[in-house]
Amino acid sequence: VKLYHDKRAPNPRRVRIFLAEKRAHHEIDLELAVVDIAAREHQTEAFLALNPLGLLPVLELDDGRLLRESVAICRYLEELYPEPCLLGAEPYQRAVIEQWNRHMELELLVPVSQTFRNTHAFWKDRIEQVPEWGELSRKRSLERLAWLDRELADRPFIAGDQLSIADITALCAIDFGRISGIRITEDQPNLTRWYQSITSRPSTKA
Amino acid sequence: VKLYHDKRAPNPRRVRIFLAEKRAHHEIDLELAVVDIAAREHQTEAFLALNPLGLLPVLELDDGRLLRESVAICRYLEELYPEPCLLGAEPYQRAVIEQWNRHMELELLVPVSQTFRNTHAFWKDRIEQVPEWGELSRKRSLERLAWLDRELADRPFIAGDQLSIADITALCAIDFGRISGIRITEDQPNLTRWYQSITSRPSTKA
Numbered sequence: 001v002k003l004y005h006d007k008r009a010p011n012p013r014r015v016r017i018f019l020a021e022k023r024a025h026h027e028i029d030l031e032l033a034v035v036d037i038a039a040r041e042h043q044t045e046a047f048l049a050l051n052p053l054g055l056l057p058v059l060e061l062d063d064g065r066l067l068r069e070s071v072a073i074c075r076y077l078e079e080l081y082p083e084p085c086l087l088g089a090e091p092y093q094r095a096v097i098e099q100w101n102r103h104m105e106l107e108l109l110v111p112v113s114q115t116f117r118n119t120h121a122f123w124k125d126r127i128e129q130v131p132e133w134g135e136l137s138r139k140r141s142l143e144r145l146a147w148l149d150r151e152l153a154d155r156p157f158i159a160g161d162q163l164s165i166a167d168i169t170a171l172c173a174i175d176f177g178r179i180s181g182i183r184i185t186e187d188q189p190n191l192t193r194w195y196q197s198i199t200s201r202p203s204t205k206a
Numbered sequence: 207v208k209l210y211h212d213k214r215a216p217n218p219r220r221v222r223i224f225l226a227e228k229r230a231h232h233e234i235d236l237e238l239a240v241v242d243i244a245a246r247e248h249q250t251e252a253f254l255a256l257n258p259l260g261l262l263p264v265l266e267l268d269d270g271r272l273l274r275e276s277v278a279i280c281r282y283l284e285e286l287y288p289e290p291c292l293l294g295a296e297p298y299q300r301a302v303i304e305q306w307n308r309h310m311e312l313e314l315l316v317p318v319s320q321t322f323r324n325t326h327a328f329w330k331d332r333i334e335q336v337p338e339w340g341e342l343s344r345k346r347s348l349e350r351l352a353w354l355d356r357e358l359a360d361r362p363f364i365a366g367d368q369l370s371i372a373d374i375t376a377l378c379a380i381d382f383g384r385i386s387g388i389r390i391t392e393d394q395p396n397l398t399r400w401y402q403s404i405t406s407r408p409s410t411k412a
Contacts, residue, residue, distance in 0.1 A: 052353065053313065065298065072305035079297035092271065095282035099275040107259065110316070118339075133324075133339035147258065 001030045003073075004050065004058040006037045010109060010176040012057040013206070014070045017168045018077060018086060020203035025083035038122075071101065074165055086165045093160075100159040100166035107144050109173035111137040115180040134180075141182045145174070145191060152190035156197065163201075171198050207236045209279075210256065210264040212243045216315060216382040217276045218263040219412070223374045224280045224292060226409035231289035244328075277307065280371055292371045299366075306365040306372035313350050315379035317343040321386040340386075347388045351380070351397060358396035362403065369407075377404050 003019075005012030022028060035041045035056055042054045050058045051068050059067040059076070067073050078087045088094030117123050118134030148170070152158070158166040174195065177183065184191050198204060209225075211218030228234060241247045241262055248260045256264045257274050265273040265282070273279050284293045294300030323329050324340030354376070358364070364372040380390065380401065390397050404410060 053309070067298075067301050067305060069305040069308045071308060072301045075304050076297055076301035079300070091282055091285035092273075094285070095273050095278045098281050099273060099278035102275045102277060103259070106316075110312075128342060130336060130339045130342060133336045136334060136336060 001062060002033050002060045003030055004033050004035050004047070004056060004060070006035055006042070006056050009037055009056055010113070010172040011055070011070045013172045013175075014165075014168050015057050015059075015073050015077075016206035017171070017203045018074045018165065020206035021084055021086060021163070021168075021201075022077055022081040024203070026081040028077075028081060040126075071105075071165070084163065086163065086168075088164070097159045097164045097166055100164070101169050104158065104166050104169040104173060108141065108148070109169060109176070111140040111144070112173050112177045112180065112182055115141060115182065116176070119180060138180060138182060141177060141180075145182070145184060145188065149184075149188035149191040152194050156194070158194075163198075167194075167198055171195075171204060207268060208239050208266040209236055210239050210241050210253070210262060210266070212241055212248070212262050215243055215262055216319070216378040217261070219378045219381075220276045220371075220374050221263050221265075221279050221283075222412040223377070223409050224283060224371065226412035227290055227292060227369070227407075228283055228287040230409070232287040234283075234287060246332075277311075277371070290369065292369065292374075294370070303365045303370045303372055306370070307375050310364065310372050310375040310379060314347065314354070315375060315382070317346040317350070318379050318383045318386065318388055321347060321388065322382070325386060344386060344388060347383060347386075351388070351390060351394065355390075355394035355397040358400050362400070364400070369404075373400075373404055377401075377410060 003012075003015060005016065019028065019030065035047055037056070041047060042056060048054055050060070050066060053068070055068065057068075057070055057073060059073045061067070067076055075087065088097040114137040115134050117127060118129045118137065119131055123129060148158075155161065157163055158170055174182075174184065184195055209218075209221060211222065225234065225236065241253055243262070247253060248262060254260055256266070256272060259274070261274065263274075263276055263279060265279045267273070273282055281293065294303040320343040321340050323333060324335045324343065325337055329335060354364075361367065363369055364376055380388075383389065390401055
């Protein structure tokens with residue numbers, strides 16, 4: 001099994017952290033293969049054969065079958081390697097984790113990514129940028145951090161009492177925001193406490 | 207059980223169609239409650255108590271527990287009412303359906319929605335619009351329809367041989383595109399065939 005990834009992109013990192021949590025409990029035979037976005041390796045014919053959308057990560061199984069999309073890959077790994085449970089143990093909990101993972105993705109990671117793509121010099125000659133949309137996305141991202149701080153007042157993790165995929169998505173979104181000046185602020189004690197707790201886990205170095 | 211929805215918004219429609227497919231096989235006790243976005247009912251204090259993000263749909267269980275986010279609600283319904291199977295029957299199939307549902311959401315429904323929000327008169331005095339981003343999103347949406355037409359050359363449904371949640375997401379995205387001039391074109395025979403097949407299902411009137 002091979003995971004195609006990029007070291008700096010947030011979506012492959014979601015899978016690497018998920019995998020590192022699983023590897024504390026399971027022996028998992030999986031190798032990493034770098035596809036360097038900065039060197040435009042995600043646009044080569046060879047990579048587009050794996051994913052015509054040119055997006056990372058991609059998981060290649062030993063029989064050649066492919067899986068794209070971070071959450072789809074995580075769901076597959078969860079079923080093969082159940083410990084620790086990161087997608088929920090019963091129907092309502094699974095739905096609540098899905099809800100929070102979607103919130104962290106659609107309300108945080110998407111605007112953080114759109115800020116980066118539309119305002120950063122890295123993308124200047126690579127894509128058509130709309131700086132005004134990037135600024136609106138930055139504002140939205142900062143509003144969502146303030147909301148998340150309030151949400152975390154009464155619980156240790158984003159979807160409840162236990163670590164879940166929603167924490168991993170939130171961490172990757174927040175760390176990815178740094179390059180665009182999107183950061184947790186001093187007046188956000190709950191988010192600060194959550195961030196310190198999450199980043200103390202060895203898996204987040206993956 | 208109560209589902210808060212809006213008749214014209216695409217995300218509540220995803221749940222209504224999913225539910226209609228389930229109701230062909232299960233008796234489901236669920237009532238609908240309209241939250242009219244055009245009348246700004248999603249911004250009332252009463253609704254924000256159900257979802258502080260002001261987003262539809264929301265599912266309210268009989269014991270008062272809440273579930274937000276269309277796909278989280280669908281996942282919960284799938285576990286309670288397994289027929290027909292719309293999220294996959296075994297690990298790899300479940301992951302492939304998740305992959306395609308995410309593609310239909312992130313690559314199609316998100317740009318279609320951003321086109322509408324950033325270009326349509328409906329939102330003019332309601333949100334800060336960036337028309338240039340709306341136009342880029344329209345272009346992206348049309349490119350994705352062309353890609354989807356090629357993908358559907360060799361299979362009847364978006365994730366394979368059977369109807370899945372990915373078809374529902376794609377249908378809601380495409381129908382929602384109409385108001386922004388995003389439509390399937392005559393030179394897209396596979397997408398046209400798929401669209402005719404999907405819309406012949408009674409569930410899509412839900």
